Amino acid sequence: MSLLQLGRVTRAVRLPDDTILPILHDVRLTVNAGERVSIVGRSGSGKSTLLNILGLLDTPTSGELLFDGTDVSQLSQRRRDRLRGDNVGFVFQQFNLLDGRTALENVVMPLMYATGREFWMRNRIAAEMLERVGLGHRINSMPSSLSGGEQQRVAIARALVRRPRLILADEPTGALDLETGHTVMALMDEIVREDGAALVTITHDPAIAERGDRHYRLEKGVLYSDARAVTETTPEVGA
């Protein structure tokens, strides 16, 4: 069964003058466990809007959104939040680490919402995760004392510490130099593969998009398949 399934998803917002602004049009997308999907798109194409829907932060205006077979639109906000906390990890361009908290304290954060062993063993689990991203020696460092690449590795450890089944990376290399960006992506690929999770990377960088198993392009709210392989792309619209 697919992990995430979007069927004819649209998203529109009502503007102050009461007109409706359509942002996403009939988006169809399936993400399977263990798969790496990349989506490229220019500024304003609807990437953040789509990411918020994929990450269960927002719901479609119309269309179907299934997470592991569960119709997300039927869930209460509370159950949607729980589903997200248990299953989705986010990696952002600007790392979004909390200043004034150590690397360990940042990575422990998602485990505060866990139960049982995950909660009681949170410091050990977080320390192991930092070890896994190569920062076992920096667990007590403040983000401000770490390089950009190291900060993104802390952010990756934080995103993956609850072993989410879906990782959403929004311009994960946008604040890094070319080489560090690829090193960080390679690390994320490796951990994602080991854990059997799915990775959706949203980027404007074609070289980062290339790393995915399947490629899409978002243009003016329409998702086109295989942005890399074809010049004349087919929109993923309709049934």
Ligand SMILES: Nc1ncnc2c1ncn2[C@@H]1O[C@H](COP(=O)(O)OP(=O)(O)OP(=O)(O)O)[C@@H](O)[C@H]1O
């Ligand atoms: N709540 C809103 N009210 C009005 N317009 C909106 C709203 N949300 C998004 N938009 C518009 O919809 C379009 C897509 O927005 P979105 O933030 O998803 O784009 P994006 O591809 O993530 O852009 P960027 O890469 O610059 O962050 C933009 O033109 C944006 O101005």
